[in-house]
Amino acid sequence: MVSYSMKPHLLVPVLVILISAYVGVLGFQRNNLIKENGVLNTGLAVTKEELASTTERLNAEIASLQNERFNLRLELDAQTNRVGALSDQVGSITGAVNTLTKLSLTDRELLKKYSKIYFLNENYFPKKLLFIDQKYTFDPKKDEQILDGVLPYLEQLLNDAVSAGIEIRISSSYRSFETQIDLKSAYKVTYGSGANVFSSDQGYSEHQLGTTVDFTNLKAGSVFSDSAFAKSPAFQWLKDNAYKYGFELSYPANNSYYIYEPWHWRFVGRTLAKKLYDENKNFYDLDQREIDQYLVSFFD
Numbered sequence: 001m002v003s004y005s006m007k008p009h010l011l012v013p014v015l016v017i018l019i020s021a022y023v024g025v026l027g028f029q030r031n032n033l034i035k036e037n038g039v040l041n042t043g044l045a046v047t048k049e050e051l052a053s054t055t056e057r058l059n060a061e062i063a064s065l066q067n068e069r070f071n072l073r074l075e076l077d078a079q080t081n082r083v084g085a086l087s088d089q090v091g092s093i094t095g096a097v098n099t100l101t102k103l104s105l106t107d108r109e110l111l112k113k114y115s116k117i118y119f120l121n122e123n124y125f126p127k128k129l130l131f132i133d134q135k136y137t138f139d140p141k142k143d144e145q146i147l148d149g150v151l152p153y154l155e156q157l158l159n160d161a162v163s164a165g166i167e168i169r170i171s172s173s174y175r176s177f178e179t180q181i182d183l184k185s186a187y188k189v190t191y192g193s194g195a196n197v198f199s200s201d202q203g204y205s206e207h208q209l210g211t212t213v214d215f216t217n218l219k220a221g222s223v224f225s226d227s228a229f230a231k232s233p234a235f236q237w238l239k240d241n242a243y244k245y246g247f248e249l250s251y252p253a254n255n256s257y258y259i260y261e262p263w264h265w266r267f268v269g270r271t272l273a274k275k276l277y278d279e280n281k282n283f284y285d286l287d288q289r290e291i292d293q294y295l296v297s298f299f300d
């Protein structure tokens with residue numbers, strides 16, 4: 001309510017003026033807002049454009065980095081494979097060198113077959129011989145020797161035989177080229193011309209290697225015959241067990257290359273002896289090239 005003292009006829013023009021002023025202010029504000037909106041819209045458009053271009057650039061960079069990562073992964077895999085292959089190669093070379101070292105230290109004669117075309121000469125001597133404890137020998141007055149690397153296997157065999165209740169002795173082991181000549185002469189005196197097949201010619205004897213022993217027992221004694229020792233429990237035990245210690249029967253019954261010698265056992269290494277046992281084969285029936293493959297495991 002207008003309570004102050006304005007003249008009624010002035011009220012309308014004043015109101016008109018006030019409303020006009022107000023409308024003018026509103027119009028001004030509107031124009032300002034339109035202008036500002038225009039500026040903001042332009043700014044927004046620019047920002048949107050910048051954002052789009054930045055997104056595009058970042059996407060391109062991400063794609064390029066992913067591509068680079070993929071290529072690096074490929075390269076890494078390739079390098080890893082190369083390192084692996086190289087490592088395998090080094091491993092196999094090391095293995096080959098170890099095998100060669102082992103072979104170079106192992107006397108090739110130790111696994112040779114002796115025949116009319118291959119024999120040991122008078123200058124052949126085992127590298128190192130050791131004495132066999134007299135508790136194992138048949139004649140305590142006679143020294144018996146064997147190759148150093150074979151002694152532990154022979155002792156184990158003899159100890160295990162004793163544990164199994166088997167009475168077994170060594171009647172002969174290492175024999176030199178000279179001893180073999182003397183032995184043959186002695187057999188000629190005792191047995192006459194039959195000595196040619198009874199005791200092998202010098203150079204053909206496995207005893208010269210230092211890896212071969214003749215077993216006996218108190219009953220069979222030192223005079224060899226195929227009946228006495230072949231019928232003993234000792235011989236049966238040897239047939240069943242000697243391979244575990246690396247020994248084989250060189251001249252079995254009915255072989256085609258030498259007389260039957262049930263007492264005569266040669267060390268050929270446990271791997272080869274087991275193969276002969278498992279396959280029921282004789283050492284002299286194998287091919288020399290096949291036998292030579294076992295040289296590397298001779299003392300294993």
Ligand SMILES: [Zn+2]
Pocket residue numbers: 207212213214261263264265
């Ligand atoms: Zn013999």
